[in-house]
Amino acid sequence: MEGYIHSVETFGAVDGPGLRYVVFFQGCPLRCLYCHNPDSWKMAEGEKKTDTELLSDILEYKSFIKRGGVTFSGGEPLAQPTFLLSLIRKCKKHGLHTAIDTAGSIPLEISRSIISEADMLLLDIKTLDEALYPELTGQTIHNNLETLDFCEEIGKPVWIRHVLVPGYTLVEERMKKLAAYLKKYSCIQKVELLPFHKLGEYKWEQLGHPYKLLDVPVPTEEEMALAKKIFEVE
Numbered sequence: 001m002e003g004y005i006h007s008v009e010t011f012g013a014v015d016g017p018g019l020r021y022v023v024f025f026q027g028c029p030l031r032c033l034y035c036h037n038p039d040s041w042k043m044a045e046g047e048k049k050t051d052t053e054l055l056s057d058i059l060e061y062k063s064f065i066k067r068g069g070v071t072f073s074g075g076e077p078l079a080q081p082t083f084l085l086s087l088i089r090k091c092k093k094h095g096l097h098t099a100i101d102t103a104g105s106i107p108l109e110i111s112r113s114i115i116s117e118a119d120m121l122l123l124d125i126k127t128l129d130e131a132l133y134p135e136l137t138g139q140t141i142h143n144n145l146e147t148l149d150f151c152e153e154i155g156k157p158v159w160i161r162h163v164l165v166p167g168y169t170l171v172e173e174r175m176k177k178l179a180a181y182l183k184k185y186s187c188i189q190k191v192e193l194l195p196f197h198k199l200g201e202y203k204w205e206q207l208g209h210p211y212k213l214l215d216v217p218v219p220t221e222e223e224m225a226l227a228k229k230i231f232e233v234e
């Protein structure tokens with residue numbers, strides 16, 4: 001079976017527990033204003049690989065990642081569902097922990113069986129604001145929240161990720177609302193707050209996409225400290 005890969009990171013330390021092999025899938029249905037990998041958006045681009053080839057690349061690092069695992073990130077890994085499911089099964093056969101790093105943008109009819117087989121999700125919640133969500137991502141919030149509800153239903157461990165963009169998500173009232181909303185989920189083990197940055201801005205330029213956040217500043221230390229207090233994270 002073949003799939004499209006954007007890139008890999010062999011010693012990932014921030015995408016799930018422990019040291020991990022991270023596979024960045026090509027293709028994403030969202031168009032987040034702050035995306036730092038707009039070159040991962042188009043489907044059927046990037047490097048074409050079979051699941052067997054990719055698994056053998058991963059296994060070369062098994063001794064380093066055996067206490068961590070493999071994270072499937074993107075782009076949106078669930079946008080290549082059959083390829084992803086096959087890789088998860090193969091990794092698990094070799095005793096490797098598997099995580100899906102997703103924005104929850106794929107309908108549950110497609111993603112349900114795959115989420116069930118992975119060991120955990122890193123789930124990006126862009127915003128709870130129904131009007132802001134399409135402005136930030138180009139899609140509606142529905143699949144995102146349904147994905148979280150499904151994880152709660154089946155007890156799948158979740159690490160939430162939330163990008164703080166001044167004037168968009170780094171707004172006290174919105175943060176308080178989201179923090180309160182997340183409290184009711186027992187599947188959530190951790191909330192990670194990620195400060196907005198502009199490292200991918202040059203890619204937007206190269207691809208000829210207008211970058212709408214040019215004038216948005218990165219969060220200050222004080223703003224991040226306030227956000228951490230609201231979400232009660234370290």
Ligand code: SF4
Pocket residue numbers: 028029030031032034035036037038040074075076103
């Ligand atoms: S979900 Fe991730 S890869 Fe897709 S557009 Fe948003 S930030 Fe970029």
